[in-house]
Amino acid sequence: xxxxxxxxxxxxxxxxxxxxxxxxxxxxxxxxxxxxxxxxxxxxxxxxxxxxxxxxxxxxxxxxxxxxxxxxxxxxxxxxxxxxxxxxxxxxxxxxxxxxxxxxxxxxxxxxxxxxxxxxxxxxxxxxxxxxxxxxxxxxxxxxxxxxxxxxxxxxxxxxxxxxxxxxxxxxxxxxxxxxxxxxxxxxxxxxxxxxxxxxxxxxxxxxxxxxxxxxxxxxxxxxxxxxxxxxxxxxxxxxxxxxxxxxxxxxxxxxxxxxxxxxxxxxxxxxxxxxxxxxxxxxxxxxxxxxxxxxxxxxxxxxxxxxxxxxxxxxxxxxx
Numbered sequence: 022x023x024x025x026x027x028x029x030x031x032x033x034x035x036x037x038x039x040x041x042x043x044x045x046x047x048x049x050x051x052x053x054x055x056x057x058x059x060x061x062x063x064x065x066x067x068x069x070x071x072x073x074x075x076x077x078x079x080x081x082x083x084x085x086x087x088x089x090x091x092x093x094x095x096x097x098x099x100x101x102x103x104x105x106x107x108x109x110x111x112x113x114x115x116x117x118x119x120x121x122x123x124x125x126x127x128x129x130x131x132x133x134x135x136x137x138x139x140x141x142x143x144x145x146x147x148x149x150x151x152x153x154x155x156x157x158x159x160x161x162x163x164x165x166x167x168x169x170x171x172x173x174x175x176x177x178x179x180x181x182x183x184x185x186x187x188x189x190x191x192x193x194x195x196x197x198x199x200x201x202x203x204x205x206x207x208x209x210x211x212x213x214x215x216x217x218x219x220x221x222x223x224x225x226x227x228x229x230x231x232x233x234x235x236x237x238x239x240x241x242x243x244x245x246x247x248x249x250x251x252x253x254x255x256x257x258x259x260x261x262x263x264x265x266x267x268x269x270x271x272x273x274x275x276x277x278x279x280x281x282x283x284x285x286x287x288x289x290x291x292x293x294x295x296x297x298x299x300x301x302x303x304x305x306x307x308x309x310x311x312x313x314x315x316x317x318x319x320x321x322x323x324x325x326x327x328x329x330x331x332x333x334x335x336x337x338x339x340x341x342x
Contacts, residue, residue: 036056039057052106056094062091071153100126104246116254158262161181173278182291198260199260202257227289228289274304282309283332
């Protein structure tokens with residue numbers, strides 16, 4: 022574990038953290054941490070949606086790259102992870118009740134925070150969505166329900182299904198998840214535990230990123246800021262995720278937003294077959310194959326990561342000119 026981070030991985034000057042609270046029907050407040058790095062007059066603004074158990078600190082390098090292009094960045098830590106609130110007394114348990122709550126959180130963030138600031142800085146600057154894994158899943162559902170917010174969207178390894186159970190029939194997956202959710206909704210899935218640095222050290226370079234420096238970022242920040250630590254998922258999260266995947270299948274055809282979808286060739290987390298089928302249902306989606314990449318494309322080695330970065334900036338150029 023590095024004692025000191027390289028400059029590219031550190032918090033950029035001008036990066037701002039904040040919190041928003043969305044009150045649900047049961048009057049419970051969902052406290053959500055947000056972050057932004059905004060030029061004085063950005064030519065576009067990226068809304069970045071993180072993957073499962075991630076947090077804003079992992080994306081400081083990307084924030085700097087956007088800043089160099091005079092593009093603003095907005096991000097939020099999903100409720101249940103990062104610097105946001107938790108569902109359960111044990112803050113390590115990655116729980117969820119319904120993915121619809123995430124879509125509502127995102128909409129609240131866009132309407133109350135992103136839009137007002139964007140208009141104030143530059144009325145002509147378009148919003149562009151970038152979602153990774155679970156963030157990509159939520160972003161796709163948001164696009165289906167809110168078609169006129171984003172000018173374009175890009176996704177890295179979007180979560181449309183779980184790789185390990187891809188071959189199981191959908192009814193069987195729903196039955197297992199639903200049954201376990203009924204019996205023990207807040208219990209860890211078998212084999213999952215509280216956060217331990219050894220877990221990522223054992224499988225990170227094999228399944229998440231093959232870049233030694235970027236792969237260590239997750240553990241670095243978790244050890245520096247204990248509040249960022251999140252362990253495995255509960256049966257509640259699994260049940261909510263599987264149900265949301267079924268819902269998304271029926272929504273993909275409604276997404277008109279021009280979209281770039283990057284698939285990791287060495288993917289072991291999400292179901293690449295489901296990504297291919299899902300993209301085929303979208304009227305304006307292009308798949309980008311990153312053959313040598315593991316799951317976290319933006320955390321990969323330069324020669325792999327740059328394939329996406331170069332394509333991404335080329336893809337959004339018509340909206341930032």
